[in-house]
Amino acid sequence: MLKLTFGKFTKWKILKQLILKDIDSLIIGSLGIVSFISFFVGGVVAIQTALNLENPLLPKNLIGFATRQSIILEFAPTFISIIMAGKVGSYITSSIGTMRVTEQIDALEVMGVNTHNYLIFPKIVSLSLYPLIISISMFLGVFGGYIASVYGGFSSSVDFVEGIQLDFIPFHITYAFIKTLFFSFILATIPSYHGYYMNGGALEVGKASTVSFVWTSVVIILLNYLITQLLLT
Amino acid sequence: MISVENITKSFNDVEILKGISTEFEKGKTNLIIGQSGSGKTVFLKCLLGLFEINTGTISFEDKKLKEMTGKDRTILRQEMGMVFQGSALFDSMTVEENIMFPMQMFTKKADSEIRDRANIAIKRVNLINANTKFPDEISGGMKKRVAIARAIVMNPKYLFCDEPNSGLDPKTAILIDNLIQEITAEFKITTVINTHDMNSVMEIGEKIIFLKNGQKAWEGSNKDIFQTDNQVVSDFVYSSDLFKKVREVYLKN
Numbered sequence: 185m186l187k188l189t190f191g192k193f194t195k196w197k198i199l200k201q202l203i204l205k206d207i208d209s210l211i212i213g214s215l216g217i218v219s220f221i222s223f224f225v226g227g228v229v230a231i232q233t234a235l236n237l238e239n240p241l242l243p244k245n246l247i248g249f250a251t252r253q254s255i256i257l258e259f260a261p262t263f264i265s266i267i268m269a270g271k272v273g274s275y276i277t278s279s280i281g282t283m284r285v286t287e288q289i290d291a292l293e294v295m296g297v298n299t300h301n302y303l304i305f306p307k308i309v310s311l312s313l314y315p316l317i318i319s320i321s322m323f324l325g326v327f328g329g330y331i332a333s334v335y336g337g338f339s340s341s342v343d344f345v346e347g348i349q350l351d352f353i354p355f356h357i358t359y360a361f362i363k364t365l366f367f368s369f370i371l372a373t374i375p376s377y378h379g380y381y382m383n384g385g386a387l388e389v390g391k392a393s394t395v396s397f398v399w400t401s402v403v404i405i406l407l408n409y410l411i412t413q414l415l416l417t
Numbered sequence: 418m419i420s421v422e423n424i425t426k427s428f429n430d431v432e433i434l435k436g437i438s439t440e441f442e443k444g445k446t447n448l449i450i451g452q453s454g455s456g457k458t459v460f461l462k463c464l465l466g467l468f469e470i471n472t473g474t475i476s477f478e479d480k481k482l483k484e485m486t487g488k489d490r491t492i493l494r495q496e497m498g499m500v501f502q503g504s505a506l507f508d509s510m511t512v513e514e515n516i517m518f519p520m521q522m523f524t525k526k527a528d529s530e531i532r533d534r535a536n537i538a539i540k541r542v543n544l545i546n547a548n549t550k551f552p553d554e555i556s557g558g559m560k561k562r563v564a565i566a567r568a569i570v571m572n573p574k575y576l577f578c579d580e581p582n583s584g585l586d587p588k589t590a591i592l593i594d595n596l597i598q599e600i601t602a603e604f605k606i607t608t609v610i611n612t613h614d615m616n617s618v619m620e621i622g623e624k625i626i627f628l629k630n631g632q633k634a635w636e637g638s639n640k641d642i643f644q645t646d647n648q649v650v651s652d653f654v655y656s657s658d659l660f661k662k663v664r665e666v667y668l669k670n
Contacts, residue, residue: 192487195522205509287505294465294577295519296494 185377188300189308199306206310210272214317217271218264222255222321225263226328229254234338244339248347251329253356260321261360262408265367268314269400273375276307277396280379281389289380303380307372314368315361322360359415366411367404374400418443419464419575419607424473426456426463433459435631436473444605446598446621448612451628452653460628461579461611465499466490477575495523498568498606500578500597504560506552506567513539513548516567523571538566542596558589562596569600576601576608582617590614594621615660618642627653643667 193199233250280303283289292299326348333339339347378396382388419441426434433456441447449457462468464475466482475482477493485493506515516535520526526534539548542562547555555563561581568576578597582590594614598621601608610617618625622639627650635650642654643664655661 198521282508286503286508287501288507290467291499291501291505291507293467294494294497294499295522296491297522 185300185304185380186373188298189304190301192298192301194298194302194305199302202302202306203309206306207313209275210307210310211313211317214268214271215320218267218317218321219324221267222260222264222324223328223331225259226251226255226325227332229259229325230329230333230344231336231338234333234336244343245347245350247333247339248329248344249350250347251333251344252326252348252352255325255329256322256356256360260318260325261363261367262404264318264321265364265371265404266401268317268371269375269397269404272311272371273397273400274393276372276375277379277382277393278389280304280376281382281392284380284382285385285389300380304373304376307376308369311368311372312365314371315364318360318364359411362415363408363411366407370400370403370407374403418478419609420474420476420479421464422474422476424463424470424475426459426468426470433631434463434470437628437631437633438473439626439633439636441607441609442624443607444602445623446601446608446610447624447626448610448618448622449626449628450612450618450653451634453613455628456631457611457628458579461577461609464609465497465577466494495519495571496574498571498573498576500561500564500568500576500581502580502583504552504557504564506560506563508552511549511551512544512555512563515552515563516570519567519571535566535570538570541569541600542566557584558586558593561585561589561593565593565596565600569604569606572604573606576606578608578610578612580612580614581610582612582614587616590616591620597621615654615657618654619663 194202230247230251233247237244237246280289283303289299289303292302330341330344333344334341375396378392378399382392421437421439421441423436423438424434425432425436437460449460451457459468463470470483480489480493482490482493507518510518513532513535516538517531520531520534524531536548542565544559544562544566547559547563552560552563565581576597581597582593585593594617597608597610600606610621612618619639619642622642625635625637625639625642626633627635629649635645635647637645642650645651655664
């Protein structure tokens, strides 16, 4: 599938429109839900951390520290990707699957269009902007944690900001973005595969979307483990 | 002209097409008929090159499909138009954009010229006030017209139709049949239609191939079909009392 996706290219004028359309639906269209989830989960992480710091000897800046580490290392890159596997992955599988069921892919084939390149390549390109979503998620997650801990009375603003800066390792950001790039490729290709190669009718489109979500999530989790093992140990 | 010589096609050791040979003539409406499961759709998809045949040859104007390079096939496909059973219009595009699509994809013409040609095709299939509508906003008959317009906009040499009037009311079905026949004669296209519809057989079947269990069981024109003594064809075509009576009247006259 990948060989065909990067084979015989569609006319640039058309490909450009498809990429812009996919950026709009896959990236811009996901900003709302990602922002909402990141902000509130960031807040919850901060509250949970604060409630577990019962020992008065533990400094309050640990709340900011723990929030930053949880959000940057795992929540933003990995768990947002699982959420995206549900949102974006299902959308990709069902849209390509519906094209298969309604013979739109056959119509493109008959015209002589390289359907792999036409349908899948724009999704891979547009999802290469996925790290942008993750950086917004990181910022909003930490910001949510700040709001929850400061306005919830769990720590002072100074303590939280000090915690965010505590023992900061810039490579953690690099590690998170490396993961994100791999996940963006997974998010574009596995759902496309399940949509493109599905058989049957409307019911099978639904089944293909579910199967695609499961496999995308499984691969993301396994890849997350592998990349963490390779880069952080 | 399309020549088919002794083609076979199997799926998982089950032979679907068993040595079919025939010719589809230029400027004529060639019909493939037969019961469900007789291999009509597989045959059509083999002609389109969507399925690779196991043995035999399919030739387009003496050029063998099997011997064509990828580039040759791409060129051939641009000479083909296809009307799918469900129309297969692109949901995300308007009627006009659907028709413009093949030209935008494969020609270097300016947008204004592409739009003009699309509008000529739209007029030819008698579509009125539908340019800016999306496929889910138009009727089944209009969808078929859009599909026909999209199929002919590149001036194809070959037009393939899979059940072009399925799901349409009898009046619209006849209009679509007549439109295909007119376009075939007007542009000297080799048209191949896969159909179940006996009205189409009687009306536009200039050449008819009857398939049974993956084999060609009969071949002739719509006039021949009234006089055939082939029991298998008669059982299929004249299965309804109405058509039996039509045949009786035709033979009497």
